[in-house]
Amino acid sequence: MSLYQVSKLLYSLNDPEVRGAFIADPKAYLQKVSGLTLQEANAVADHDVRTLHEMGISIYLIRSLEYVHGVSLVETGVATGGNRPVGDNADEVSEGSP
């Protein structure tokens, strides 16, 4: 397991051009990345954020992947194993990006 290599891959998605190449063909992009196990490559390809979180990947790097898929921070948090926020103010403005 390479926490560093997976983190590095996710960090690379901060670059819009790199992100575009990833989105265009994730599997092809991942095949060119060295140092990942098959399980790690699949977790990124399937945006299996629960696995990525359990690997110890920073939520801020997981977020980079989730923006690719148009998933909000709240949905990402729920997907990593959390509960949907409830209570006062739970239904209000929740999105911080266009």
Next chain:
Amino acid sequence: MAPRLVAAAACSHAPPLVRTDRDASAAWSRLNDAYDALAKQFVDKAPEVLIVIYDDHFDNFFLNAMPTFAIGAASSYQVADEGFGGFWGTPIVGEREVALAIAEGLVGRGFDLTVCHGDMQVDHGVTIPLPRLSQATNTRVIPIVVNTVWPPYPSPARCWDLGVALREVLDSIEADFSYGILASGGLSHQLAGEDFGVIRTDFDLKFMSRLEAGHRMELRTMTIAEILQAGDGALEVLNWITMVGALGPEWEANRLAYEPISSAVTGMGVFSFENASLDDTRVQG
């Protein structure tokens, strides 16, 4: 003569704050009112330079080289993309000469900061609060980054001491300009895992009570373990601790808002710090 501290504030930088509409709820309305009050203060005091103390969320720095503390000494900063193009449209103007003087002074005092001379991006730690505080596009920004995102973290004591040293350095510079200090981030939030969304209001209330003059040394003796109980994201209070270390007791804390907002999964705090002895003084020039 030394530069003049004219404004100080600490506030949440949660991305949902990019929305300024008020009709969502009374809580959002109160929060927006608080940011507006802060904005008015910063417009009135008109600091020429703004020091922003925040954490970079793996938008500029990465694990290949993670600074514990970093200072931007570039002439401008690009806005980090953050997955969708960034929270502000234009590059941010820097203040290289003063930043270099600060860096030199801090390194000389034994604070081994990373100094970023160029190609530095700033993320929502800067770009969420900055447009709220300053519609002026000519405020020069000096970013100071505290690592709150990957261990090992600097201790609260070290952050406090950095703030104290920052103020000493600023007080020793021979230059005539006005400046403000803004700390962003916090308060309690946990963004992933089974405790996702938990907001520890007890922690937040206790932390905010320590911002009162006379209690601030309690910030210095906090521990990372204690802060982590309020969530991984709560470590951003280290940014607040750094800033408060730079203020003297004549800067009184004024809580403009505290709202735990479930949909932002964050205890949102907005504080201004005010120096009564400056109230009748209008910044010249």
